[in-house]
Amino acid sequence: LRWMLDNAPTQPNNDDRNFRRAVELYSALAEEAESESNTQAYLDTAYTIVNNAPSRLEELGADYSAFNWTMRKGRFLQQYGEQMPDVSDDPVTYYREAFNIAPDKMQAYYIDRIVSTYLNNGEQQAALTFMDEVEAALSDDSDVMNVVNQYRRQVFGRNPQARIEFLEAKLEESPDDPQIMGDLFELYMQ
DSSP states (O other), rough: OOHHHHHHHTTTTTTTTTHHHHHHHHHHHHHOOHHHHHHHHHHHHHHHHHHHHHHHHHHHTTTTHHHHHHHHHHHHHHHGGGTTOOOEEEEEEHHHHHHHHOOGOOOHHHHHHHHHHHHHTTHHHHHHHHHOOOOOHHTOOHHHHHHHHHHHHHHHHOHEEEEEEHHHHHHHHHOOOOHHHHHHHHHOOO
């Protein structure tokens, strides 16, 4: 496999399969390693491949998905990041980047991870802004919208002023929406 990556990385179908196989192989070797130093070496090799594969594949003109590789990097860091003290990247950074690449491919679990990280870091406005982006892109996905609505209730329950600001922004987008007007009026009265 190492020879393939050095000499024929995109063979036989001009795609990313050899890079994917290498990440899987080195991750599995790390899990089976009997010493901490071997585990670390295998994880470092796998991380290097995950990190460098997209640019190498782009350079080679191979078929690959930037979304999948960004998600792969996030999942790798989520699974093995604690075992890699020299790597300080947060997996959620890559989940957010993947959302920007292809929002329609994101699953509810990763939306949940992104929003909860924003809220745990005290970035309430960033969480609300992201939830608006998610709603605009994935309003038809009931699992995703359940996550978004659950977090909105949580935020607005702790901070009613945030709900007013949210509805005022919605009213600017849809100035004739009677539901938004009624909800805002009720909140103003309270």
